[in-house]
Amino acid sequence: MTTGPSNMPSSANALCVIPARWASSRFPGKPLHLIAGKPLVQHVWERCQCCRSLGGIVVATDHEEIADAVIGFGGEVVMTSPDHASGTDRVAEAARQRPEFSQIINVQGDEPLIAPELIDELAETLTQHPECAMVTAAHALPDGAAEIDDPNVVKVVLNALGEALYFSRSRIPYERSPVEGLPVLRHKGIYGFQRDFLQQFVQWPPSPLECSEQLEQLRALENGARIRVILCSDDSPGIDTPQQAALLNRQLGSE
Helix, strand or coil: CEECCCCCCCCCCEEEEEECCCCCCCCCCHHHCEECCEEHHHHHHHHHHCCCCCCEEEEEECCHHHHHHHHHCCCCEEECCCCCCCHHHHHHHHHHCCCCCCEEEEECCCCCCCCHHHHHHHHHHHHHCCCCCEEEEEEECCCCCHHHHCCCCCEEEECCCCEEEEEECCCCCCCCCCCCCCCCEEEEEEEEEEHHHHHHHCCCCCCHHHHHHCCCHHHHHHCCCCEEEEECCCCCCCCCCHHHHHHHHHHHHCC
16 A cells, blocks of 8 residues: 655656664664654655655555654655565565566665765666666775674675675674775665566575575575675765664754
8 A cells, every 4th residue: 555645756767665664673663763853764765855866755664653654744655564574575565566667776764864866876777777686885984993893784895896795794804914995895775676686586585694694685695696886985874773863863963
């Protein structure tokens, strides 16, 4: 079921889906946590509203309070099953309700400061390169940053073609010998999919590495898919814990 308005440009062929669930083990009710007076999910939605390459934006949720809040601030909601094991499953169900879109952008609901330009770049990559089944983004962490060893911050390593080799909550690569110009890359909470690949992805069972790291993008790699990674300068923080939310609230409150 879809509710709420849709006023995005009809010429764009990318649908942005923001998955939002209540029952987060680390941060229950996170999408409605107030930051600078607005629910977290509203901050994400407003960032997506600034994009030029999206034909639609929906919040995919199974929770009535989240749905009511989204409709209250003028957003569009797709109600999804409460039984989904991952955000990508929720995104895929929402995409099935909007078959007019060929590309699907999954902007996670805990990226309140994500750059609209980055979202556009992912959408345009999928449009210009139909052979690219899946795309995401990463940025370099400063040397010595605390995030490097924080398991709440996901890291990624790439091959020479700019495709993901592996994602981990651990520090990767392990620096046995320093290599000049080899950064630690933080994975951003955004994915782009060609529609057909997304629906194929959610048919695969959870994979061993995915279950170990609790990172669903590893399912794609374990099944032989290639994930293009856009390197960006957007170092905006994701919100995984109440402590991170409080820090951002203080930051935005002082601006």
